[in-house]
Amino acid sequence: MARTTFSLGGVHPNDAKYAKDHAIEVLPLPQTVYISVAQHLGAPAVPCVAVGDTVKAGQVIAEPAGFISAFVHSSVSGTVKSIGPRKDLAGNNVTHIEIAVEGDDWVDGVDLSDTLITEIPADRAAVLDKIKACGVVGLGGATFPTHVKLNPAPGSKAECLILNAAECEPYLTCDYRIMIERTDEIVVGAAIMQMVLGGCKTVFGVEENKPEAIKALKESVARLGYKDMSVLPLKKKYPQGGEKQLIDAVMKRQVKSGGLPISVGAVVQNVATSLAVYEAVQKNKPLVTNTMTVTGDCVPDEAMHNYMFRIGMPLSYIAEQAGGVPQDAAKIISGGPMMGKAVANFDACTVKGSSSILYLSESATKRHPEGACIRCGKCAEACPMGLEPFLLNRLYKAGDVPALEQNAAQDCIECGCCLYTCPANIPLLDNIRLAKGQVMGAIKARAAAAKAAAEAASSEKK
Amino acid sequence: MTSTIIWTIAILAGLGLLLSLVLFFIAKKFKVEEDPRIDEVEAVMPGANCGGCGFAGCRAFADAAVKAPNLDNNYCPVGGNEVMKKVAAILGYEIKEKAPMVAVVRCNGTCENRPKTNIYGGSSSCKVKASLYAGDTACPYGCLGCGDCVNACQFGALSLDETTGLPVVDETKCTACGACVKACPKSIIELRNKGPRGMRVYVSCVNKDKGVVARKACSAACIGCGKCAKVCASEAITVENNVAYIDFTKCRLCKKCVAECPTGAIHDVNFPVLKPKAAPVEEKKEENNG
Numbered sequence: 001m002a003r004t005t006f007s008l009g010g011v012h013p014n015d016a017k018y019a020k021d022h023a024i025e026v027l028p029l030p031q032t033v034y035i036s037v038a039q040h041l042g043a044p045a046v047p048c049v050a051v052g053d054t055v056k057a058g059q060v061i062a063e064p065a066g067f068i069s070a071f072v073h074s075s076v077s078g079t080v081k082s083i084g085p086r087k088d089l090a091g092n093n094v095t096h097i098e099i100a101v102e103g104d105d106w107v108d109g110v111d112l113s114d115t116l117i118t119e120i121p122a123d124r125a126a127v128l129d130k131i132k133a134c135g136v137v138g139l140g141g142a143t144f145p146t147h148v149k150l151n152p153a154p155g156s157k158a159e160c161l162i163l164n165a166a167e168c169e170p171y172l173t174c175d176y177r178i179m180i181e182r183t184d185e186i187v188v189g190a191a192i193m194q195m196v197l198g199g200c201k202t203v204f205g206v207e208e209n210k211p212e213a214i215k216a217l218k219e220s221v222a223r224l225g226y227k228d229m230s231v232l233p234l235k236k237k238y239p240q241g242g243e244k245q246l247i248d249a250v251m252k253r254q255v256k257s258g259g260l261p262i263s264v265g266a267v268v269q270n271v272a273t274s275l276a277v278y279e280a281v282q283k284n285k286p287l288v289t290n291t292m293t294v295t296g297d298c299v300p301d302e303a304m305h306n307y308m309f310r311i312g313m314p315l316s317y318i319a320e321q322a323g324g325v326p327q328d329a330a331k332i333i334s335g336g337p338m339m340g341k342a343v344a345n346f347d348a349c350t351v352k353g354s355s356s357i358l359y360l361s362e363s364a365t366k367r368h369p370e371g372a373c374i375r376c377g378k379c380a381e382a383c384p385m386g387l388e389p390f391l392l393n394r395l396y397k398a399g400d401v402p403a404l405e406q407n408a409a410q411d412c413i414e415c416g417c418c419l420y421t422c423p424a425n426i427p428l429l430d431n432i433r434l435a436k437g438q439v440m441g442a443i444k445a446r447a448a449a450a451k452a453a454a455e456a457a458s459s460e461k462k
Numbered sequence: 463m464t465s466t467i468i469w470t471i472a473i474l475a476g477l478g479l480l481l482s483l484v485l486f487f488i489a490k491k492f493k494v495e496e497d498p499r500i501d502e503v504e505a506v507m508p509g510a511n512c513g514g515c516g517f518a519g520c521r522a523f524a525d526a527a528v529k530a531p532n533l534d535n536n537y538c539p540v541g542g543n544e545v546m547k548k549v550a551a552i553l554g555y556e557i558k559e560k561a562p563m564v565a566v567v568r569c570n571g572t573c574e575n576r577p578k579t580n581i582y583g584g585s586s587s588c589k590v591k592a593s594l595y596a597g598d599t600a601c602p603y604g605c606l607g608c609g610d611c612v613n614a615c616q617f618g619a620l621s622l623d624e625t626t627g628l629p630v631v632d633e634t635k636c637t638a639c640g641a642c643v644k645a646c647p648k649s650i651i652e653l654r655n656k657g658p659r660g661m662r663v664y665v666s667c668v669n670k671d672k673g674v675v676a677r678k679a680c681s682a683a684c685i686g687c688g689k690c691a692k693v694c695a696s697e698a699i700t701v702e703n704n705v706a707y708i709d710f711t712k713c714r715l716c717k718k719c720v721a722e723c724p725t726g727a728i729h730d731v732n733f734p735v736l737k738p739k740a741a742p743v744e745e746k747k748e749e750n751n752g
Contacts, residue, residue: 091596093671331583344580344595367583427585434589 005235006245009384011417013170013238013338015209019295019304020173024181026308027321029104033076033312034086034096035061039351040137041144042068047097053080057310058107058286060135061097070145071135072097075288075310077105089315089334089341089348096349099312111283116184118224120195127196127281134280135287135352140164140241140270141339143353146277149269150196152262158197159265162250163190163274165206165213166234166241169336172356174291175271177306179206179213183220186271189278191226197267204231204271205250207240238338239415243268245384257411287311287352294318296359298328309350315357316346322357329359330366337364338416371424379418379428385411389418389428396435401442409435410443499552500524506548507541512616514539514639533557540617540637562656563638565619565631569605569650570666570727572626576601576680592647600679603669605629605650614645633660655710660732663713663720665690667727670703677725684727690719 038044045062049055055074062072078101085093106112121127132147152158163186167175179186194202204221206214217231234240234249244255246268253264261268269277272290279285294305303323315334319325325332333340334348335355343357379389387408395404409432418428503524511519515538517526527536533555538545543559550557570576582591582598588610596602607627612620619635620642622628629642633656642651650668665684669676673685686704698712699719708719708728720730 087596087602090594091600091602093602342595344598365583367585370585427587427590430585430587430590430593434593437593 003235004232004249005237005240006242006248006384008248008386009382009417010237010239010245011382011420012236013420015236016170016297017173017176017209018171018299018301019293019306020176020210022173022177022304022306024174024177024291024306024308027310027313027318029076029101029310030313030317032081032098032100033310034098034314034349035072035075035312036086036088036349036351037062037072037095037097038088039072039143039311039353040070040135041142042066042070044095045069045072047083047095049080049083049097051080051082054078055080055099056105056107058110058288060286061099064145068145068148070137071133071286073135073286073288074099075312076101078102087345087348089343089345091344096312109284111285116188117282118184118188120188120191121281122195124196127192130281130284131196131277134276134285136273136276136280137287137352138270139272139276139290139353139355140243140268141335141353141355143351146269146273149267150193152197152267156262157265158200158262158267160251160267161190161194161197161200161202162246162266162268163202163204163271164241164243164246164268165204165210165217165271166246167210168207168236168238168240168242169338169340170238171295171358172293172336173295174293174306174355176210176213178275178291179210179271180216182275183216184224185278186274187217187220187224187226187229188282189274189276190229190269191224192277192281193267193269193274194226194229199227200265200267202226202229203250204229205234205240205246206231207236208233209236239384239413239417242384242413242415244413257408290350290352290354292318292350292354293356293358294322295356296326296329296361297364298326298361299359300326309354311350311352311354313350314347315343315350318350319346319357326359328361330362330364331360333358333360338420339414367427368425370426373424373426376423378421378423382417382421384415384417385413387412389422389432390426392432392435393426393428396431396438401438404435405439405442410439412436497528499528502552503527503549506545506552507538508545508637510540510616510637510639512540512637512639512641514637514641528553539563539639542637563653564633564636564656564660565638565640565642566652566654566662566664567605567611567629567631567650568652568664568666568668569628569648570682570729571599571601571604571680572628572682574626575682576604588645589647601669601671601676601683603648603650603671604667604680606648610645610647611642611651614641616641657710657715657732661715661730662710662732663715663717663728663730664708664710665706665727666729668705670705672704676704682726684723685725687724689722689724690728693718693722 043066046065047062049061056077059074060071061074064070078099081098081100083097086096088094128147136146137143190202204217214233221229239245247266255264276287288311291308305322332343334343373390392409412432416429504521507520509520515523517523542562546557576599578598579600580598586608588606588608591606597606605628609622611629617635617637619632620629623630638653667684669683676683677685684705686701688701690706691699691701696712696714698709700707717730720728
């Protein structure tokens, strides 16, 4: 059936969607939540509550600090106990707001009912404001503030809104579950974003390993009857859900190095973001809940869950609710096995973008000793960005930043295909990620110098 | 037959002679005039090409030193004052003598003091590890123990101690070139004054967490209590961001702070053992190996 996918590279890991038949369960509230102020890409938000304040669920507790930043809301009702540094899942200190839970009161105006509101508001600016005020960020992984993405710079026009329903990461099933259980809401959310972008074409890109989701979305799109909306099944290949890969798969257009998707007329939004947009615009509900999968290769079927969680719940609490950490688990990952982060601190709390607790056994995660590169070229074949990982690795070791830039290290999307295919187990991604950082640093320094020079020149003229 | 061989030899010899003449005249005509002092200076340099001076190698340093108006900004840390005196003699400059320095590892997080909270299974590079997360102990500031500094050292002065998991500096080999300082992603290694007969006192911790948190992560962490700063007569100690720092230009090596520190985060090295009273402190020092 589906014959479309992105053109370059990619790998085929076992999709291992073991938890796909577990319906979404709502997690009970813990006694305390710790809400991070850095839950989005960009500047961390600034807390705007004080210790001792009583807050309601859905109340703003931190305000954006800059253009690319987002509001953070309380996910529970209760009393603010403390505001201070707490370790995130990588063990680094981030400011968290600690709230002791008391009851479950929501702020006025939030509609918690299940009734579907299909009517799309027509006022574009008001809708954007609402999305911003509700703190909606991209839930596909990067947590980029959605209101910024839906408001392209003047002069650029969106031709196609792509709904990222690929969920190409193995194991994860939370997007799949919301596509099955909350299909209509996702479709309405998509229609709202379509309106904001000026009524462009809207395509759901779904991988063909989720036939039930394709069916449900197709039925819902037909039933709700929004204009120019379609569902496109895609051939299964990782990293289909990468923004640039999905644009290539759906529109057959390639984003230039350093360019944004809007430069080829595309805007990509995750289905979970679409649901958050629906809740924000139609129900006034801020982004304080999301779905996550608890799964793994050493987890018995009864211990697998798809949960609806509130932001700020400790991961250890969720694990406890799911039946404890399995005995064979050697590594705990938050996110998918390809791009997710290993959890160094299990007391870390969920954030807007949390998508899983993944338990992997030692055999699945153990790194094998590094060998010598035999120039087989598998990494270059697998790279979905058309880079040459083996070359970048060598250039990084030589410390040649200009050559790294020439060979486009900055275009790496950190998908991990190179590391996945390398028969010599060379830590390609680890090194290229650092190389990318160096190149980005050099580019930024150059831009800053150019800006300073231009300013100096213009002030001289005056 | 014979004539062919003779002709061949004659032609090739003639050709060789002709081309060597061409090369000779071209070399004369396009000779690059270089200050002969560059060669002289290069000859007295240590020749390690380590880059510790900030230049690409010893010749680049010699070139810069010859062209510079004085030697204030050019100093070879490897050769030290001895080499710099020779350089100054060749160039007719004066040098300001610098006190010899040595690399100091400011982390006390031995396996015993700082228990592991997770197992790191990734690429064995401190840089990679630091980019991924805070590390395999509860201290996000401490040594990661993958040995980037050991690999960076061209003089074999650093090695990883297997029992403590920390790098150890061999003072006799360390030239204070600073390669390890640049290689350490956690900025733990510092170049400090070598001190008279190698005696020096320093805070072996860079943990900026609050005392309780730091202490929980590592039993020998600086908790920023400030006792050392109070007891210090020469105002060499400052406590900033919950961590003490001893200014080696002011420190008079009285060791009062060492006795005062409740966690043993302040180390004294190379002090002679005088009284039996000082013995426990000395023992500790050897364990941690400065």
